Amino acid sequence: MDKNSYKNMLETIQEFHNKHDFKNNGGEDLAYRVALMVEELGEISACVTKGKSKTYLAEESADLLILLLGTAISADFDLNEAFWQKMEKINQRKSKIINGKIRVSEFKGVDK
Numbered sequence: 001m002d003k004n005s006y007k008n009m010l011e012t013i014q015e016f017h018n019k020h021d022f023k024n025n026g027g028e029d030l031a032y033r034v035a036l037m038v039e040e041l042g043e044i045s046a047c048v049t050k051g052k053s054k055t056y057l058a059e060e061s062a063d064l065l066i067l068l069l070g071t072a073i074s075a076d077f078d079l080n081e082a083f084w085q086k087m088e089k090i091n092q093r094k095s096k097i098i099n100g101k102i103r104v105s106e107f108k109g110v111d112k
């Protein structure tokens with residue numbers, strides 16, 4: 001199996017959803033999934049604020065990615081297509097240094 005394939009990742013997560021019957025047990029409820037993603041984001045944050053290892057950061061990032069791909073299944077949207085469309089859009093944007101850190105955005109309502 002090609003581990004770099006988005007399609008294979010999505011199929012693996014679909015099998016995981018099927019194995020635990022997420023569809024019929026609340027596992028594909030969008031609000032619940034958002035709460036789970038926030039929980040994982042907090043764990044990623046703790047890697048930074050508590051100085052946890054890169055191994056732990058990678059594992060928590062994978063947790064978030066798995067939930068995100070599963071959310072694409074649950075909410076029935078094409079995340080792969082959305083990714084490429086969004087990258088095309090943000091590649092057109094300008095960057096600014098704000099408080100010493102780079103930000104790429106539309107900067108609506110921000111003084112030039």
Ligand SMILES: [Mg+2]
Nearest residue numbers: 040043060063
């Ligand atoms: Mg986790």
